[in-house]
Amino acid sequence: MCGISGVFSFDNSYIIDEILLQKMNNAQAHRGPNDQGYHIGDGVGLGHRRLSIIDLSGGHQPIYNEDDTIAVVFNGEIFNHHEIADELKAKGHVFKTHSDTETIVHAWEEWGTDCIHQFRGMFAFILWDNNKKELFVVRDRLGIKPLHYSQLSDGSVIFGSELKVLRQHPLCSNEINNQAIEDYLTFGYVPDPKTILTDVHKLAAGYYLHLKQGENQQNIKPTQYWDLPWQTSQELSKAEIDNELIGRLKEAVKIRMEAEVPLGSFLSGGVDSGAIVAMMAQLSDNPVTTCSIGFDVPDFNETEFAQLVAERYKTVHQVEIINHEDFGLIDQLIDIYDEPYADSSALPTYRVCELARKYVTVALSGDGGDELFAGYRRYRFHMAEQKLRSKIPLAIRKPVFGLLGKLYPKLDWAPQYLRAKTTLQSLGMSSSEAYLNSMSKLRSDERNRLYSDSFKSKLKNYSSKSVFAKALEGKSFDDPLKEIQYLDYKTWITGDINTKVDRASMAHGLEVRVPILDHKFVEWAFKIPSSKNLVGSEGKAEFKKQLEAHVPHDNLYRKKMGFSIPLAEWLRGPLKEKMKKLLSSEVFTSTKIFNQDKINALINEHVSEKYDHSASLWTLMMLGQFIERERQR
Structure with missing residues (x-):
């Protein structure tokens, strides 16, 4: 993994401040401790910090095309770069290195902005074409790698892998975005494309910026190039699932096992990490290195289940037990995440990355399985509520259940079946609004009760409901489970899961690869019927069934614990x-x-x-x- 940075002006007479660019770039030195490099041109400057993974000797960035007129700085991995390079070489392109980064400049020469459809991987990159005077800025389809940008008061645009990069620039906004506060208190993170700062943005997953010098662009606008196949009506048959699921997963794992540095895997003891380790072991001639952490409190410790997988596949298993009062990291979280970030599992995630880096430089992760195969308990609860919502018109539900939800007390001390306040509220809402209500850190009524009158005035009636509304704009789902899974991909996956893992791993110079978030695997598996994913109270039902020959039964069918504190x-x-x-x-x-x-x-x-x-x-x-x-x- 790496860190990238940049400064761009639509005016080619703009002088790049090289000292400032270096300061911005070095703010993310932890992302790339092995090397740094710069490109300075007329109105454009690119910076790069490198963590060497592939082509250790030849992968210095920026990387250029044959005549040095196209430059790129790149964060991530393109897992099909060999195939793309072979195709480009057949078309006459000459490569200087074996790096996946060089594939980008030649692909741009050949296909222009359509080159992005060739790439399979996790990435963010900034490409400068000096012939066309164009800047091409891209973030991967699932938002595994981050990219921030801001258009400044002098018209220039700055970029960085992390928010701290942009904040080195004296013209970068320091004004807190009030709408982002509302969003944060709802989601526990600031969802794309907002950041906590006014006029500073995250490039959303599956989007790119295409900027041209000489054009007067007052407000730059990202372009979407990929979306989850929400509109498909073609569901996979049982035969297709039986014949293809494991093979497709294994292939997604296989292409992520290329590295010229030590490689291993996280192993939590759950379904998804167990599946990844199983695939790795079957693909590798050598024992897989696996890393697990646990707590010294039984209710939060799943190392015994990780051990089952480790023993089955004879992995080189590394375990570290964390004191249950390991809260010394709390003061570091803001420096790591740059924004308020409320997923408390960031603490054990940081620790498992710290452990893994002692033994490997690249680790595979099982993230993404719960979202793709409906493994979360909240999906089951939502669908149970949805059965009732579907039987009563909203015009009746809204006033009746809205009033009951308002009057019903919060009963945390009571048995589960009596804790009905959130459920009653949700029954009076549309499906997407109900899902937002049930998964919010603070529900709308709780936020409004805490807000001061002056802050409510500043919000000007803005509500974080608009985040889901914007994601669903122009879309209609016949399947309510697919709808909320889609919403999680547009918000939770990018804003919480991928952010957590990227920052925690980069803090240790560790690259994490995520096979279940391979976009081709996601596109295929999203077509699995919901009736196969959620069977009664069993989430991920079909995925577990397909894994029975590969992962121990106790790992597949035990109660989900989660990575919690x-x-x-x-x-x-x-x-x-x-x-x-x-x-x-x-x-x-x-x-x-x-x-x-x-x-x-x-x-x-x-x-x-x-x-x-x-x-x-x-x-x-x-x-x-x-x-x-x-x-x-």
């Missing part, structure tokens, strides 16, 4: 004072985002064990940390 206990015990201090500090209260009395009530209810507000309070704490760090700038 004892958050509720932390916030009532060792983190209680830290939480209180952060959420009552002068810096936090001076933002006037919240009604402080309501915040204090939330804290007291959690500490007294009246309610479990751990998800809400952790989300607020991570925002508080971000605000504290902003004050220190």
Whole structure:
């Protein structure tokens, strides 16, 4: 993996400040500790930090075409680069290296913007064509690799793999985006294409920017080149699934096993990582290196299940047990993620990346299986609610269940069947609104109760409901399960899962590859009928069935644990004072985002064990940390 940066002006007389570009690029030195390189031209500057994985001796970037008129800086891997290179060589292109990066410049020469359809992998790149005076900026289809950009007051555009790169530029905005606060408190992250800063954006997954010098572009607009095949009505048959699923998964794993450095895999003990290790072991002549972490609390420890897979495939298994009070990383999270980020599994993810880097430079991961094959419990709950929603018209449901949801108390202490507040609210909504309500860190009513009147005024009636609404714009789903899976791909996968893994791995100079997020595998598997994925209370049913010959039964059919930490206990015990201090500090209260009395009530209810507000309070704490760090700038 690597880090990329850039400065571009539509005016070719614009002088690139090389010292500033180097400062921007070096802000992400952790992404590429092995090398750095620059291209400086008329109105354009590109920067690169390299973590060497393929073509260790010849992969220095920027990489150029034959006559040095096209330059590219690239973060990621193109897993089919050998096939593309062979095709391009047959067309007369001359390669100087064996690097997958060089494939990009020749593919651009041959196919222009359509070159992106040739690439299979995870990537973000910035390409400059000096002949055409064009800049081509691309992010991969599933958003595995990040890219940020901002158009500045002088008309120039800056780019960077991480937000901290852009913030080195004196003209980059430091103004907090109020809508991003609303989105963050809903999702636990700032969903693409927003960032926490006004006028600073993430390039969304499956989009590119095509900028030309000499044109007057006041507002640059990304172009979408790929989307999940949501509109398909063609479902896979049982025979197609039986004959192809394992083979397609194995092929997605195989193309990700090329490396000139040590390679291994994460192994959590769950279905997806077990599947990846099984495929790797069957494809490799040597034992696979696997890495697992666990907690010293049985309820949060799944190392015994990881051991089952490790023993079956005789892997070189590395295990590290983490103290359940390992919260020393909390203060580093803002520096790692640059924005408020509330997925508490970022802590164990950081630790497993730290462990893996001791033994390998590249690790394969099982991320993406729950979203593709409907493994989350929230999918089952949503579909159970949807059965009732489908029987009662919205015009009736909305007033009846809306009132019941408003009046019904929050009963965290009660048996599960009595904890119905969120369910009652969701029954009075459309399918997508209900899904947003059920998976929110803080529901709409909770956010509005916490907001101050002045912040509500600043929001100008904006609601994070618009994130889902925009994702679904122009689309219609006959299958409500496919609809919410699609929404997770547009928000959760890119904003939470891929962000978590990218930043945690890059903090250690570790490259993580994700076979289940191979776009060809996703396109195919998304056609598996929902009736095969969700069978009664069994999520990922068909995937598990296909894996029975490859992964131990106990790994496939045990209760899903997840990669979690004892958050509720932390916030009532060792983190209680830290939480209180952060959420009552002068810096936090001076933002006037919240009604402080309501915040204090939330804290007291959690500490007294009246309610479990751990998800809400952790989300607020991570925002508080971000605000504290902003004050220190």
